[in-house]
Amino acid sequence: xxxxxxxxxxxxxxxxxxxxxxxxxxxxxxxxxxxxxxxxxxxxxxxxxxxxxxxxxxxxxxxxxxxxxxxxxxxxxxxxxxxxxxxxxxxxxxxxxxxxxxxxxxxxxxxxxxxxxxxxxxxxxxxxxxxxxxxxxxxxxxxxxxxxxxxxxxxxxxxxxxxxxx
Numbered sequence: 001x002x003x004x005x006x007x008x009x010x011x012x013x014x015x016x017x018x019x020x021x022x023x024x025x026x027x028x029x030x031x032x033x034x035x036x037x038x039x040x041x042x043x044x045x046x047x048x049x050x051x052x053x054x055x056x057x058x059x060x061x062x063x064x065x066x067x068x069x070x071x072x073x074x075x076x077x078x079x080x081x082x083x084x085x086x087x088x089x090x091x092x093x094x095x096x097x098x099x100x101x102x103x104x105x106x107x108x109x110x111x112x113x114x115x116x117x118x119x120x121x122x123x124x125x126x127x128x129x130x131x132x133x134x135x136x137x138x139x140x141x142x143x144x145x146x147x148x149x150x151x152x153x154x155x156x157x158x159x160x161x162x163x164x165x166x
Contacts, residue, residue, distance in 0.1 A: 026138055028154040030130055031145040035157060039126070040166055045118040052114060056107040063103060067096045129163045130156070 036042050074089045081089075133156050134142040145151055 025140045027141040027143065028134060028137065028139045028156045029143045029145045029148060029151045030155065030160055031157045032126065032130075033146055035126055035160055035164070036122070038161070038166065039122065039164060041122050041125075042119070045115075045122060048118065049111065049115055053111060056111065060100070060104055060107065063096075063100050067093070067100060070096065126160070126164065129160050133159045133163050 070089075071093055074086075074093065078086055078089075130142055137154075137156065137159070139154075139156070142156065143151075145155070145157070
């Protein structure tokens, strides 16, 4: 019975000791937003997206201006033209409205797709760099600084920027 107690106590100490070892995992943090905001490839991507967005905005504004012009003209002439013409014009205005809404929706979808296509490879590169730097420095876990209430460990943001070349 005494040997059994000794064995149980030894097992408990072994389990407790391994938990203490596991509790001391090396951790660090990195500010991914700062890296993305200052990364030259991301700045170029933002410029491309802004240019594309401006193109869509210009076309959208042209369509809306044309719509408003026709609507104003048709409202002024409504009393002087026949019912058939007013009905045709009403249908034309509704069709224009639908084309404008469809254009806006498609432009938003295309912008989101383009943004995803451009940003994903950049984000993958940042993630790979974080993993590389984290492993090189012997960290088991690297957390994103966003949302951390306490970031008392090493900050490897500068190291990741250096690895990415900026």
